[in-house]
Amino acid sequence: MKNKLLIHVRNIMMIVKLFCTKELYFSLGLMAFSALLAPLGTWLFKLLIDDLAFVHSASAVTHKLVVIIAGYTVLKILLEWFEHITAHINNRLKYNINREFIRQVNKKLSVISMEQLENPAVYDLLDRVQSNVNKGILSYINNSLSVVLPVFSIISYILLLININLYFPLIAVLATVPYLLLMNAQGKKSYFQAVEQSKPLRRLNYMYDVLTSRRYAKEIRMFGLIDYFNDRTEEIRKDLWKEKFRLLLHYTLGGAFVDIFRNIALGICLLMTCIGVLENRMSIGDVMLVITSMHAITDGLSSMVNKISSMNNYTLYMEDMMDFLDIPEDTGGGHKKIVDAPTIHFKHVDFKYPNSQTHTLKNIDITINKGEKIALVGENGSGKTTFINVLLGLYKPTSGEVLIGGDPLADVIDDFRTKTVCVFQNFIKYQFSVADNIKAGNFGEDFHKQSLRIFNMDSFISNLPQGLDTQLGQLENNDVELSGGQWQRLAIARALSRAETEILIMDEPTASLDPKVETQIYEEFSALCENKTAIMISHRLGVTMLCDKIYVFDQGEICEFGSHAELMNRRGKYYQMYSAQSYLYA
Ligand SMILES: Nc1ncnc2c1ncn2[C@@H]1O[C@H](COP(=O)(O)OP(=O)(O)OP(=O)(O)O)[C@@H](O)[C@H]1O
Secondary structure (H helix, E strand, C coil): CCHHHHHHHHHHHHHHHHHHHHHHHHHHHHHHHHHHHHHHHHHHHHHHHHHHHHCHHHHCHHHHHHHHHHHHHHHHHHHHHHHHHHHHHHHHHHHHHHHHHHHHHHHHHHEHHHHHHHHHHHHHHHHHHHHHHHHHHHHHHHHHHHHHHHHHHHHHHHHHHHHHCCHHHHHHHHHHHHHHHHHHHHHHHHHHHHHHHHHHHHHHHHHHHHCCHHHHHHHHHHCCCCCHHHHHHHHHHHHHHHHHHHHHHHHHHHHHHHHHHHHHHHHHHHHHHHHHHHHCCCHHHHHHHHHHHHHHHHHHHHHHHHHHHHHHHHHHHHHHHHHHHCEEECCHHCCCCCCCCEEEEEEEEECCCCCCCCCEEEEEEECCCCCCEEECCCCCCCCCHHHHHHHEEEEEEEEEEEEEEEEEHHHHHHHHHEEEEEEEECCCCCCCCCCHHHHHHCCCCCCCCHHHHHHHHHHHHHHCCHHCCEEEEECCCCECCCCHHHHHHHHHHHHHHHCCCCEEEEEECCEEEEEEEHHHHHHHHHHCCCEEEEEEEEEEEEEHHHHHHHEEEEECCCEEEEEHHHHHHHHHHHHHHHHHHHHHHC
């Protein structure tokens, strides 16, 4: 177990490095000043009571009394002002930290390798980071301030109390020890509970999503699944809360028990002070001062202990943040090497998904030359999309190698990705304007308008209410929702918007298109892919006739390849698949 103090120092340094702003220093200064002024108020109040004890008529209001009341009033005004200003600065501080935190997490998320994202332990960590660390960092900072600040006022109150009785501060400190032990134990328990509950919580959030999301609404209603999902959600929620309530009950009972020590300590000091007043050794003002100071010391210490224990608790969340920042990144190799000729060579590639027992790709050994038009066909689950994932460097081969122009993919991946566009099977339907949807394919930059000429995209867009500026989706009332096929056409237009693309990959490009647009795509195919390497995955074998070569996948292996004519002559798997669909192309 590492030294906790060192861990706190390291965490605070990380926070300061990542998030520190002038607001933090200003807020710290104001809070320290307020903490020093508070005991001064108690002391003025004691003087006031002692003075009053000797005044017997209104006319005898002494000059000293007026000065004390004025001083006390000014002090109170100042303290309240500081409180308001600190609250305002803290809000700005929270906003800055929040913004910076989200930026850091998003930056990291975008470079975590796909293999890591497949790992359930990493997924749990991401969940914990996203749901806890934001809160954790803010609490950590607030707590570290709150640990330091009471020190000033506690010392001032101890000095006030020592004047009355040397042992009172010691009694106050000892009375807080049980609280320290309790808080330490509870902080650890609640973290481990959070870790344990992260999996069922993720399932619960998924169920909420299924129940409330617009995209599932149709199916949920049609299959009458509301009660079924509500019951399953309730089951998970009940289990989670049973455990949470158990821990909360421990907190409540433990808190009630340790409070006894603090109140007994206060009782003892009060009794000794009252005896002192009766014996004329102490004043009435001293009684008020003892009560206020004892409360201030025990509350201050409890709050410090509470904050330290929360810091320990949040240290574990901070550890999550550190682990998160340490997750290996898919930096794309970080190489500046340029792809000369984008010849793709899969050299005896095997691939297995991280959580899978079997290989999804087996001994794939093919070369795709620059400018070739390739079709990948095969039954569902035969490995076509996985082949593309490995080609794009989203997953690394388990064995074998992918070479681009003779260089290992990792060495040229940055340049390869700028020269390659892919329309994924589950492409994103951005709830942006049409123009922004297309720009997303061109690194967010303006695009070449001729990319819209394909299969009448330009006339389709000009018929939309605001043309290229039409907002798509369902975020606002006037947004326009497209059909599945229209979204798919837009996704293809997005892919073609980047003029310098050399490799065009399309996974099921015509799946949602009507036969008219599909035919149009086939007619325009050569123009679309002019001078480009094109790789198409398709179950509709009409497109394969336009390709130079067809690779037939079967259970992760390439069982046949050749041109349409060659494969038809061969009368193997491709022939069977094509014959089954031939009525479509008659
Ligand atoms: N992330 C994943 N983790 C584990 N196994 C996966 C993952 N993605 C796909 N698989 C498995 O890999 C196999 C090949 O899937 P892939 O998506 O490559 O097939 P496909 O030929 O593209 O299928 P389809 O024609 O249905 O799109 C399937 O058995 C699938 O279950």
